[in-house]
Every structure is written in structure tokens, then in C-alpha cells.
Amino acid sequence: MAYLVFSLSLLLIYVGLALALHIQFGLLGIPNFGVVGFWGLGMYAMGVFQVQLDLSFVDAIVLSVACVAAASWVIGRLVLRLDAQGILCATIAFSAIVALLIVTEKWMTMGVVGLGTIKYPVRIGGATEYLYFFFLIAVVAALQLFTLRLHKSTTGRLLLAIRDNEEVAASLGKDTYAVKTFWFVITCIAMGLLGALSAPLNQFLTPNMIVPSVTFAVWIALVLGGKEHSLGAVVGVFITFGIFDILIETYAPVTPELAVYVPNFKLFVYGLLLVGVLMFKPVGLLDPGLPPEAVIGKGIEGVRTGVALGRRLVASSVSTAKTTSGTTGKTGSSSSGPDESPAVTATAEPGASAPEADGISQAKDPTPEKPS
Amino acid sequence: MSFAVDSLFIGILQASPLILAAIGFTLIYYLNGFINFAYGEGITFGAYFASLFNVAFGLSFYISIVPAAILSGLLSVATYLFVFRPAMQRGIKPSELIILSVGLSFVLRYGLILLVGAENVYMDEPPIEFFNLIGVGATSLQLIALILVAAFAFNLYWIIYHTGFGEKVRGLADNPELARVCGINPHEVSVKVWFVAGAAAGLAGIFQGVFALVNPLMGWNLILITVMVSIIGGVGSVRGALIAAVVAGVLTAAITLLTKPLYAEVALLAAFILILWRRGARVV
Known part of the structure; x- marks a missing residue:
């Protein structure tokens, strides 16, 4: 925490x-x-x-x-x-x-x-x-x-x-x-x-x-977001830093052997994202003509669905943690069941000042949550 | 007197990879007009290709130079064909092409780390003899590198300034529309230039790698000074890049002999900013 x-x-x-x-x-x-x-x-x-x-x-x-x-x-x-x-x-x-x-x-x-x-x-x-x-x-x-x-x-x-x-x-x-x-x-x-x-x-x-990777991380986030x-x-920082340094490093079930590769893999994907955005959509994800109010509106919608999804995920992880307690490695973070729900609301809170990021990651991945 | 000789000699010996890298970088900059940071990864990949043939396949160092240089030339052509040429055809501005090249160099560098790991690789050095020239020691390897670099540089100089192909390159760089009207195929010329530039980067990496060690960040560490040297040397002239690379090498050696090497770098970087400022807007 x-x-x-x-x-x-x-x-x-x-x-x-x-x-x-x-x-x-x-x-x-x-x-x-x-x-x-x-x-x-x-x-x-x-x-x-x-x-x-x-x-x-x-x-x-x-x-x-x-x-x-x-x-x-x-x-x-x-x-x-x-x-x-x-x-x-x-x-x-x-x-x-x-x-x-x-x-x-x-x-x-x-x-x-x-x-x-x-x-x-x-x-x-x-x-x-x-x-x-x-x-x-x-x-x-x-x-x-x-x-x-x-x-x-x-x-x-x-x-x-x-x-x-x-x-x-x-x-x-x-x-x-x-x-x-x-x-x-x-x-x-x-x-x-x-x-x-x-x-x-x-x-x-x-x-x-x-x-220099600090400079490039900021550049990549800005070019990607628009x-x-x-x-x-x-938007750019939430998609790059938010997904890789927070979601994956904190929540993804990565084994310690694989965890060594995560930072390098992250920079590799940053590079791919940068090349892809510049080749196919050079203005970035947000068109400069789009009014900020529209982006925020979409973002609030995204946060609502995101929070709902998060609640279900937490509920399912609590129920699995009860059955299989005492797992090793990174999965141990999900076994600290009751601690999880404030964590999810905490991720949503900064989203309230900038909610559109969740909206976009949400829009990108519209797959409905799987019933456990 | 001996200080001047020392720094001149050490400078020229150390500068040989830098000279190669600066020449290749300048060629691409000359032809397409943008700073290609992915060029630095050509240096890294050259060194890794050489260590693949040298360490993994057990070939002699001098033999493994050839396929390694060809492979890094092909890599450079591939980046041109699959990334930079489509981007330029879509009308992406030079300042965005630079960001694109940064992205591409991330893909290549961290892709390489994911493939082979970030550990240092040491090449099998060929047997080394020591020479004593005008009171300064040099190894046979350093001298061979210097001769190869000189041969490469003079060849390239001859090609750019004294052959029909060189005339085509200069024509395309100065005025692409006019060159096209005159029947020059820009595609063919570009592919050849990117190949030669990539091979130069590869050779630079091979020598840098055999003098010290091979690691995935070596190209990045060399690219900044390469960009500096090429811009100070007057962009778009192979002549200028040659002279600037030798001068930068000698200067680094001179400052290094006087102070700590890190101060030499600081002094060079500060001199670079001041030179850019003195030249004003006509830098590029």
C-alpha cells in the first residue's frame, strides 16, 4: 500500500x-x-x-x-x-x-x-x-x-x-x-x-x-496522449506509466524470474507504441480539435464502468484468496484480501481529477469480465 | 611538445570508431535531413553481430568483421524500408522523424536486451603485438583499426566526390525534385547510402567492442558524441565530418590527459552548445 x-x-x-x-x-x-x-x-x-x-x-x-x-x-x-x-x-x-x-x-x-x-x-x-x-x-x-x-x-x-x-x-x-x-x-x-x-x-x-530514459518516458507519454x-x-502518462509501473508491477501475477524482464519489456513496448503512433496517428490519441469537456465526459463514463469492473474483480479475488491462501511470490499481494478494496478506490481517485485515462484504457478493452 | 604528440596520437587511435560512426551518420543526415538516433543501435548491433561470429561460432576476429558489417548494413536498410521511408512518404516533419527514430532505437535496444540479456560480452581478441612509435605505445589491433578506418574513409570520400554515384547522392541531397527530373532513382540511391552508413556504424561498433567490451548501451553512449561531431563538422559534408571527428578525438585525449575524463566530456558538451549558439540559426 x-x-x-x-x-x-x-x-x-x-x-x-x-x-x-x-x-x-x-x-x-x-x-x-x-x-x-x-x-x-x-x-x-x-x-x-x-x-x-x-x-x-x-x-x-x-x-x-x-x-x-x-x-x-x-x-x-x-x-x-x-x-x-x-x-x-x-x-x-x-x-x-x-x-x-x-x-x-x-x-x-x-x-x-x-x-x-x-x-x-x-x-x-x-x-x-x-x-x-x-x-x-x-x-x-x-x-x-x-x-x-x-x-x-x-x-x-x-x-x-x-x-x-x-x-x-x-x-x-x-x-x-x-x-x-x-x-x-x-x-x-x-x-x-x-x-x-x-x-x-x-x-x-x-x-x-x-x-535519458526519464526524458524519453515523458516524451513518449506526451506524443502518445496527444x-x-x-x-x-x-492521458499519455496514465497509459504508459499507469499501466506498466502501477498496474503490471503491482497487480499482475508476474513470477520473480519473469519480473527481471519487465522493465526492459516496458521500454520495448514504449518504443513500439511511439513508432506506431507516429506512423499511423501522428497527432496522438487525443485530436487537438476535441474539446476537453468531451474528453472528461467520456472519462467519467469510463471510470464508472472501471469501478464496477474493479469491484467485481476484488470480490472474485477475495473469494479465491479465501480458498487458496498462502500462495507464493507476487500473487501474495492479492491474498491480502480486505486491503484490496481501498487500493482500488485509491487508483480511481486520481482518475477523478483526470478520469479520461481510465476511459481510454477501458474503451480499448471492452471485454466483459469473466464470471469466476 | 611531448604532451601535444601524446594527445594527437592517443586522440587519433581512440577516434577511429568515432570517425567511422560520424561518417555514416553524416551520410544519412546529408541525404534525408534528420537526426537518426536509431543509428546508434547500428553501432550496438554491429558489435553483437561480430561477437556472434567471433565468440559463438569461433571465427577469427578479422574474418568476423566482414559478415558483421554486411549484416548491420542490411539492418540499416531494413529500418529505412520499413520505418523511415513510409514515414517520410506520409509527410512526417523532421522533428517528428527524430522522435520516431528515438522510438525505433528503444525497440531495437530493448528488443536486443530481451533476446540476449544485458550482460557485457567480451570478444576474443586476436594475438596482439606492441609497437613503439615516436615514444608512444600502440597495439597491432589499434593500428589495424586505424588503417581500416582510413581506407574506408578515403574510399567513401572518393565515391562521394569523384564518382557518378556520388554525384547522384549529392544531387538528391541538394535538390530532390531536380534530381528526380534528371532521372535519378531516389529509392535505389537511398538504399545504397543507408547500407553504407549502416556498415560504417557496424564497423564502428566492432572496433569499439574489441577495444573495450560489448554491451547493449554502447551505441547509445556513442550516438550523442557522434551527433555533436557531425553537426560541428558542418552537416552534409563528408569532408567536414572526417575533420571534426579527428579534432574531437584529439581534443578529448588532450583534455583527458590534463583532467579527469568526465571533465573532458563536460568541456566538449559545453563547447558544443557554445558552437551551436555562435553559428546561430544556420546550424542545420
Whole structure:
């Protein structure tokens, strides 16, 4: 159960990163391939300020965000005049620099030994992780609401104009370079803030967290969900991270021998999904023309059927757990029968803020539940 | 003086896989105009093909180079025919082709890990002799790699700049419509170029693998520096990629001799961002 809360918190972090990337790439057309650099800088800055300098939670967050803001401003000034491929290479190089410096600057980051322990802001016994989880929900929900508003605002239209034809936008008297720099820095700050917030979640930071697969996981989720749709980030993360890291790792009856293959298999399927989406439906699952209200409506419908399905599954697993108690391996998680029903409602809860994800996975798999 | 000689020599010896990789990468970039991250998996697969013939079948290292290079050339052609060509025909933009190539490289890399596992593989090295050239030691293997790379590079240079086929390639890269009107079959030329590029990637992987070790992430570790070198070298010129790869190798060696190797990488990456910035929008 504690592990589920950790996974769900991580899922929220990914949703936030994908939302920031959605503004950068989907609205503004900046292909930032250094997501892990900005996120990791925020996370490690948080760790250094809290552990090495013993600052309070709020001070450390403010200073980490300031570090990320400074770094992203410098990078933005350097690269935003380049074309898409130039920006892509420069940002990927930036994230590689961050990862290397974390290894080399041992006096500050402890290098490969690892940096810890980063404390939660408040500790209230066993409720700490849950409180922090709800705090993350609030942060990411705020980011999502901001994105939805941005889509309808004049600023949003300006960003789209710059993405589609920068020359025309400039000829209409818009300072496109300044607008791009401003929004690049703002969205990178969001990534850095999410990094700083994931530091207490991870507790112990090591350099192997700062790997390019974080960047690609966020990219794959966004492209899959629909990079130009305001809800594409949520849908994409629920389909990729939600299915693989939460549903399969927590609930699927995988034997320990097979469990070794799951992470590699996951990345293999991510790759297949990405290739498939780009070849056959390049806009992603959500068409940019689809209004968010319609998506949410479909999602609520999906959640209702999902919850009904979940209840039946729980009921059947409880009845089988009673008959065959004492099974080994991963199936042991289903034998903890009564614990299961709050777990299912917990998965449905974040769905309430972003219910469409369940709707889609539901729509994809309309097979009726088998009677036990 | 001796520092300059040392770094020049070590740089050139270490750069031979990098030079090959940069040349092949540049060819594809030159012809189709997008950064192909899946090219890095060509490097990995080249090394695995070689270790298949070398370790599993017990062939000598020098003999196993040939089928391994051909197989990685075919792999590259397959990615072109089944993924990139249909995608380009559907009118997918270059920035999305890059994301597509990332997806494809995930499929290839993790497919390989699922097939053979993520453990390191060590190739059977051929018997090694040590030479002493102008005060710096080198192994016979390193020298043979260097000679092979030089032969490959000069051949390719000759083909691109002095033959009818090279003229077709340059024509297609500069102006595809005009080239088609002139009766150049873009399909045929592309397949050949992707084959040569894939073979170059495979050779790069084979030498990288025999110098150190073979693992599924080796291509990914090499692709970033390959992209950097190719872009700094002036994209679309085989000449530029050759020079840039040698310079990058020498620079890395020089910085490595002065500081820790990781700082050398940081310095190179920072220099790369600054060069991109100085050149402005006409990078690509």
C-alpha cells in the first residue's frame, strides 16, 4: 500500500513533467530533449540545500527553483534562436552535462555514493506519505488547470502563432524571442519544481536517476496522449506509466524470474507504441480539435464502468484468496484480501481529477469480465 | 611538445570508431535531413553481430568483421524500408522523424536486451603485438583499426566526390525534385547510402567492442558524441565530418590527459552548445 502511494506520487510527477513539455513543445514548438536535466537539477539542488546546508523545506525549494530558473535562462538565451534540431541537440547536451557534474562534484552531491536522507516537510507518523501525495495532487492539478486556461487565452494563441510561423508572428509586432525565452524559463521552472518535490519522495538521490530514459518516458507519454491537446499529457502518462509501473508491477501475477524482464519489456513496448503512433496517428490519441469537456465526459463514463469492473474483480479475488491462501511470490499481494478494496478506490481517485485515462484504457478493452 | 604528440596520437587511435560512426551518420543526415538516433543501435548491433561470429561460432576476429558489417548494413536498410521511408512518404516533419527514430532505437535496444540479456560480452581478441612509435605505445589491433578506418574513409570520400554515384547522392541531397527530373532513382540511391552508413556504424561498433567490451548501451553512449561531431563538422559534408571527428578525438585525449575524463566530456558538451549558439540559426 505504501508502495502504491509512492508509485502514484511518481505518476503525478510524470504528469506534471509532461504538462510542462506540452506547453514547450505542443504549444510553442520547442523540442526540449533535456527534461531530465531540468528535473534532475531541481532534485539534486533540493538534496544539496537540505542535506549539506541543512536549510528548511521552503527555503530549499525556493533556492532550487532559483537555480533551475538561472540555468534555463542561460540555456534559453543560447539555444532558442536555433532551429528545432539545434535546440534538440543542445538541450540533450545540457542534460548530459548535469548528469556528469553530479558524478564529478562529489564534495557537493556525494557522487555515486548517493545523497540522503531528504526529509518530508512534515512528519505525521504513517500519514506522511499520504499527506505529501495529496499535496502533489494539488500542485499537478494547479498545473493542469493553468494549462487548460492557457489554451483559451490570448497568450495561448500567441504561442501557437509562434509555433506555426514565427516570421509572421514577428511581423505582427510580437517579440517572439522574448516570448519564447519567458515561456521556456517558466516551464523549465515547473520541471525544476517537480524535481525538487520528488527529492523527498525518493529520499536518497543517486546519479543513476538522471538518465535519458526519464526524458524519453515523458516524451513518449506526451506524443502518445496527444501533444497538442491540453489533456494529452495526463492521458499519455496514465497509459504508459499507469499501466506498466502501477498496474503490471503491482497487480499482475508476474513470477520473480519473469519480473527481471519487465522493465526492459516496458521500454520495448514504449518504443513500439511511439513508432506506431507516429506512423499511423501522428497527432496522438487525443485530436487537438476535441474539446476537453468531451474528453472528461467520456472519462467519467469510463471510470464508472472501471469501478464496477474493479469491484467485481476484488470480490472474485477475495473469494479465491479465501480458498487458496498462502500462495507464493507476487500473487501474495492479492491474498491480502480486505486491503484490496481501498487500493482500488485509491487508483480511481486520481482518475477523478483526470478520469479520461481510465476511459481510454477501458474503451480499448471492452471485454466483459469473466464470471469466476 | 611531448604532451601535444601524446594527445594527437592517443586522440587519433581512440577516434577511429568515432570517425567511422560520424561518417555514416553524416551520410544519412546529408541525404534525408534528420537526426537518426536509431543509428546508434547500428553501432550496438554491429558489435553483437561480430561477437556472434567471433565468440559463438569461433571465427577469427578479422574474418568476423566482414559478415558483421554486411549484416548491420542490411539492418540499416531494413529500418529505412520499413520505418523511415513510409514515414517520410506520409509527410512526417523532421522533428517528428527524430522522435520516431528515438522510438525505433528503444525497440531495437530493448528488443536486443530481451533476446540476449544485458550482460557485457567480451570478444576474443586476436594475438596482439606492441609497437613503439615516436615514444608512444600502440597495439597491432589499434593500428589495424586505424588503417581500416582510413581506407574506408578515403574510399567513401572518393565515391562521394569523384564518382557518378556520388554525384547522384549529392544531387538528391541538394535538390530532390531536380534530381528526380534528371532521372535519378531516389529509392535505389537511398538504399545504397543507408547500407553504407549502416556498415560504417557496424564497423564502428566492432572496433569499439574489441577495444573495450560489448554491451547493449554502447551505441547509445556513442550516438550523442557522434551527433555533436557531425553537426560541428558542418552537416552534409563528408569532408567536414572526417575533420571534426579527428579534432574531437584529439581534443578529448588532450583534455583527458590534463583532467579527469568526465571533465573532458563536460568541456566538449559545453563547447558544443557554445558552437551551436555562435553559428546561430544556420546550424542545420
